[in-house]
Amino acid sequence: MPYRWTNIRTVEPSVPHDNIVHQPFSLWWAALAASDETMQGGPLVPAWLRLFSTHLSTADQIRLRWGGDLAQSAELRRAYSALYGRYFSRALLASRLGLTDFVSLRTNKTRLPNGIVVERTLKGDIPDWIAWNPAEGAYSLCEAKGSLTGRQADFMTGQPACIRDGKRQFGRVQVLDRSGRALATRNWVAANLWSTDGRPxxxxxxxxxxxxxxxxxxxxxxxxxxxGMRRRRIANIALRLGRPALLGSARRLGGALLRVTAKPDGDGMPTKVSTANEDELLRPIERPAGELHEGTYAAAMISAFGIRSVVTSEDVAALMLARKSGEPAMLFGLSVDSLRADQAIRRTWLSGQGIAAPDGLSLFDLHRVEIDV
Structure with missing residues (x-):
């Protein structure tokens, strides 16, 4: 999955001047967000690994641009725009802001470890997730938006309507500790304005x-x-990984564990695009890996046929058979190290073969990594 160029604008009340940066964005971040959403019981779209390649523009392979308006009918266009908005927003919140352990909010009340409760207080839409902000040592409420018909000027210099709608959603919930006190949260709306071949x-x-x-x-x-947030996130994906024992306090792994080795290869990053200064060299915010990645994972295979957890010897055999085929397939992994309470946060490993994020979630191209059991 290559990089695609896009404009990223960050607005913080505490910062006198907001910024907009034109930089490459790795589609691996979006794919990892999509796989985690799927594994946690969100939109069941295992075919997203085809959708990215199917919908991306072939006329412009540098910019983040879709080939068309995503679908013929208005209803499907809105659905795809919102779905991709969810994936790309999560990817931006993780890669640019360092948020981890996203948990989708339930309609009225979401219970977290340590007695934390996210509770609806007013009618109307509420944010999509609560996540953890390691830099601030605080919870973050997050809302995702995708826009196909918005105005570029509003996104570049002002506040589009979808941002105003998103900000209102934070006022409809409260995050309470075990004593019923409201906790301060860092809240983020992430909105994406799409470019298409028809809307260049x-x-x-x-x-x-x-x-x-x-x-x-x-x-x-x-x-x-x-x-506590990490335990909740792990509990959300334990059953999809075929490992219910992870839900217990002992967090027993059980079943097959895969040793994955992935090589660095630059991730197909372009070095230059047409800018006001033709000699300007732009780089992504993260550094492509310069070393091997080796990790032990509880894993699942994601293919066009769905999700298959890799637990038994039969699952391993199916995985190895899929590696020999030419069909697109991904390996989703939960790092064994992430089950340890004292896990150290490390920088992201990113290559053309996959991504390993600091919160223990990883995604690899099944055909391009070495796997041992």
Whole structure:
């Protein structure tokens, strides 16, 4: 999955001047977000690995641009725009802001470890996720938007309607600790304006941070909350990995574990695009890996046929058979190290073969990595 160029604008009330950066964005981040959403019981779209390649523009293979308006009917266009908005928003929130352990919010009440509750207070749409912000030691509420018909000027210099709608959603929920106190959260709306062959404008991703009040988690309690969010995220995907024992306090792995070795290869990053300064060399915010990645994973195979957890010897045999085929297939992995409470946050490993994120989630091209059991 190559890089595609896009415009990323970040707006924070605490920063006097917001910024807009034209830079490459790796589609591996979007694919990882899509796979995690699928594994956690979100939109069941295992064929997203085909959709990216099917919908991406073939006329412009540099910019983040779709080949058409995603679908013929208005209803499907809105659905695809929202679905891709969800995937790309999560990818931006993780890659640009470092948020981890996304948990989808339930309609009225979402319970988290350590007695944390996210509770609806008013009617109307609520944010998509609660996530953990390691840099701030705080919870973050997050809302995703995708726009096919919005105005580029609104995204570049102003506040599009979808941002205003997203910001209002934060006022309809509250995050409470075990004593019923409202916690302060860093809240983010991530909105994507799509570019298509029929709408050849610049694509823009706008990250907006509305302020939030409440009790700040003490520094001594932050690691406990971070571990709790990780436990909740792991519980959400345990059954899809075919490992219900992960739900228990002992978190027994059981079943086959895969040792994955992936090589660095630059991820197909372009070095230059047409800009005001033709000699300008632009780089992505993350550095492509310069070393091997080796990790042990509880894993699942994602293909056009769906999700197959790799637990038994029969599952391993099916995985190895799929590796010999030419059909697109991905290997989704939960790092064994991520099950340890004292896991150290490391930088992202990213290559043309896949991505390994700091929160223990990884996604690889099944045909391009070495696998041992």
């Amino acid at each position: 404008r610049e694509s823009v991703s706008l990250l907006w941070d509305p302020p939030a009040d409440g009790t700040v988690i003490s520094e001594g309690d932050r690691q406990q909350h971070a571990d």
